Amino acid sequence: MQGGNLLSEMRRLLNIALLTLIAVIFAGHWAFDVDAQNRGRFSHSTAQHKKLNCSACHKIPTSNWASTSGFPDVQDYPGHASCVSCHRQDFFRGNQPAFCGVCHSVVGPRGKARFPFPHPTRNSDFSTIFPHNVHQDVIAEFAPPRDERPYAVAHFVMASFSPLRNDDPPPTFNNCAICHETVSKTPRHAVRISPGMKPLTDAAAETFEPKAGFFKDMPTGHAACFTCHYQGPKPTATDCAGCHGLTASTPKTGVVFKRYSIKFDHLQKEHSTRDCMTCHVRISQNADLKTLKDADVPFITCVQCHNDKISEEMGKRVESLTNNQAPFQCVYCHSTAVGRFPLPPSHEKR
Amino acid sequence: MRGVLFIIFLLLLPVSPCSVFAQETGALDVTGRVRIGKAQEKIVRKRFYLFKGGLTANKDLVERIKNSQSTTRDCFYCGLKASSEYINWLRAEDCESPYCREITEADVAKVPEFQAAYTKSLRQYGNRPAVARKWLTTNLAPELRDGFYRSHKADLAKVLGDQKPLQSSMTDSVSVRATFIDLPIAAGAKNETYLISNILPIVIKDKSYIWICEADVNSAKRTNLVLQVPDGDKPVRRCEVIVRDVPQCKEGTCSAK
Numbered sequence: 001m002q003g004g005n006l007l008s009e010m011r012r013l014l015n016i017a018l019l020t021l022i023a024v025i026f027a028g029h030w031a032f033d034v035d036a037q038n039r040g041r042f043s044h045s046t047a048q049h050k051k052l053n054c055s056a057c058h059k060i061p062t063s064n065w066a067s068t069s070g071f072p073d074v075q076d077y078p079g080h081a082s083c084v085s086c087h088r089q090d091f092f093r094g095n096q097p098a099f100c101g102v103c104h105s106v107v108g109p110r111g112k113a114r115f116p117f118p119h120p121t122r123n124s125d126f127s128t129i130f131p132h133n134v135h136q137d138v139i140a141e142f143a144p145p146r147d148e149r150p151y152a153v154a155h156f157v158m159a160s161f162s163p164l165r166n167d168d169p170p171p172t173f174n175n176c177a178i179c180h181e182t183v184s185k186t187p188r189h190a191v192r193i194s195p196g197m198k199p200l201t202d203a204a205a206e207t208f209e210p211k212a213g214f215f216k217d218m219p220t221g222h223a224a225c226f227t228c229h230y231q232g233p234k235p236t237a238t239d240c241a242g243c244h245g246l247t248a249s250t251p252k253t254g255v256v257f258k259r260y261s262i263k264f265d266h267l268q269k270e271h272s273t274r275d276c277m278t279c280h281v282r283i284s285q286n287a288d289l290k291t292l293k294d295a296d297v298p299f300i301t302c303v304q305c306h307n308d309k310i311s312e313e314m315g316k317r318v319e320s321l322t323n324n325q326a327p328f329q330c331v332y333c334h335s336t337a338v339g340r341f342p343l344p345p346s347h348e349k350r
Numbered sequence: 351m352r353g354v355l356f357i358i359f360l361l362l363l364p365v366s367p368c369s370v371f372a373q374e375t376g377a378l379d380v381t382g383r384v385r386i387g388k389a390q391e392k393i394v395r396k397r398f399y400l401f402k403g404g405l406t407a408n409k410d411l412v413e414r415i416k417n418s419q420s421t422t423r424d425c426f427y428c429g430l431k432a433s434s435e436y437i438n439w440l441r442a443e444d445c446e447s448p449y450c451r452e453i454t455e456a457d458v459a460k461v462p463e464f465q466a467a468y469t470k471s472l473r474q475y476g477n478r479p480a481v482a483r484k485w486l487t488t489n490l491a492p493e494l495r496d497g498f499y500r501s502h503k504a505d506l507a508k509v510l511g512d513q514k515p516l517q518s519s520m521t522d523s524v525s526v527r528a529t530f531i532d533l534p535i536a537a538g539a540k541n542e543t544y545l546i547s548n549i550l551p552i553v554i555k556d557k558s559y560i561w562i563c564e565a566d567v568n569s570a571k572r573t574n575l576v577l578q579v580p581d582g583d584k585p586v587r588r589c590e591v592i593v594r595d596v597p598q599c600k601e602g603t604c605s606a607k
Contacts, residue, residue, distance in 0.1 A: 066476055071475065071478075071485070072475060136397075138447060138449055138496060138499050139447075139449050226485070228485075230485060230488045231488050231489075233492065233495065233496045275522035275524040277520060282519075284519055284520035285518045
């Protein structure tokens with residue numbers, strides 16, 4: 001009786017083992033097919049790719065730098081040799097191998113044309129690593145009195161400002177302006193709203209539109225970095241990981257400038273003559289862009305000049321609520337899309 | 351059973367809105383307009399470090415700062431046997447490194463180090479004068495390029511040891527102020543005492559200065575710490591100010607410190 005039970009138990013275990021084996025083989029085959037289909041989409045994050053140094057595939061500079069960037073740059077996809085050692089079979093998968101479509105806009109034996117590099121619409125696998133604190137330190141200098149010199153301290157005169165709306169020449173705070181220039185065309189912008197806050201009322205009609213001069217741009221290519229870092233100091237151009245951190249694949253949505261106070265004008269006389277760090281007070285200690293959620297101008301820095309006007313509007317808000325009237329919408333700094341929200345703790349505390 | 355319920359209660363405690371206490375915070379400005387003798391000097395773009403606790407609580411750190419030695423700019427470059435033209439170029443606008451201002455065509459013609467780096471860059475970057483000049487620092491000797499910064503960084507690391515500042519901030523060039531914000535104030539406390547120091551000496555004319563000061567920060571009002579230098583024998587209240595003569599490093603007479 002016991003021997004029969006044992007036999008039946010062994011059969012049961014064998015069946016389970018066989019079914020598991022079949023499932024594993026099937027899943028592996030299915031995964032292989034999916035992988036093969038995905039080869040039209042290159043990912044830096046696969047286990048095999050992550051094992052490689054960037055320089056195993058990317059040549060720095062690419063041979064087309066003179067005609068594209070005008071400075072030694074990475075402006076093209078890696079050559080066939082980078083792919084062929086692992087992906088030889090993918091080159092011959094079907095008449096128009098999906099694999100070729102990673103780089104080539106025309107797939108086929110005679111298709112030489114390639115997409116622009118980097119591909120303008122494909123997801124990005126990287127975030128940028130940039131320590132503002134180090135750059136502030138390196139570009140810092142000793143301190144002669146400001147009024148004895150025609151420009152502000154720490155200046156690399158590579159960037160330009162748009163014309164000011166007053167007669168005085170603007171000081172160039174070039175330690176920042178190396179990378180952040182006034183934009184020439186009004187960029188895509190939106191209001192920034194603190195998460196979890198509920199508006200007190202619908203936004204009143206708003207006609208305000210910011211101008212280009214309100215915004216500063218940021219580097220999008222290698223130009224600003226390679227000027228100093230190409231072959232030293234570290235990270236150099238060949239140390240891609242020094243600036244590019246691998247992240248989850250993210251869509252390139254383009255930059256949308258989000259502001260709490262959309263009415264802030266960088267070119268307004270009293271603003272443009274101040275050092276960037278007068279308001280961006282935390283920037284000199286920021287070591288990681290990821291922790292920099294936005295332009296990070298704490299409210300405390302607005303109050304030091306605009307307290308009267310801010311207090312006046314806050315008084316109106318309190319008064320309207322006390323009198324059970326429609327909540328006053330703050331419009332001195334904000335558009336009504338933001339000005340209709342409750343006062344945040346930073347404002348209450350001022 | 352009662353024990354299990356108590357643990358569940360403890361686990362739920364942090365998510366209860368009643369348990370979320372808003373941390374009181376304060377702000378501190380360090381004002382870098384310093385009266386030295388009859389002149390008012392502006393300490394711009396200099397970094398200050400902030401530590402929790404006052405002079406007594408940070409006694410060891412204070413001692414390390416007081417005993418620290420740091421090479422001055424002129425001595426550093428002099429020690430590297432940089433040309434007098436290079437040192438003069440830095441001195442002309444009080445630069446610490448070649449990154450601090452644009453290197454013009456005239457500078458390239460005048461400073462031998464720039465000339466050599468430019469020639470190399472021209473060869474390397476496709477005979478493009480604009481690129482060669484803009485990228486000139488990539489062909490400067492590393493020590494001349496960012497050696498002084500690295501030397502300062504090493505000095506700082508030596509002084510700090512394992513102690514990490516809570517925050518650091520730089521004085522700006524217009525308001526001449528370094529601002530520290532969101533400084534935590536212990537629950538129930540009226541003030542929180544912080545220690546502020548530039549750690550690395552700041553050279554003003556022929557002297558170098560290190561400030562080590564304590565200040566009380568509260569949540570009601572921004573605290574303003576105005577940097578001062580001792581007036582004769584009269585020390586600065588709640589501050590240790592280390593004033594040293596700057597060694598004169600000229601060609602052939604470079605001293606290490």
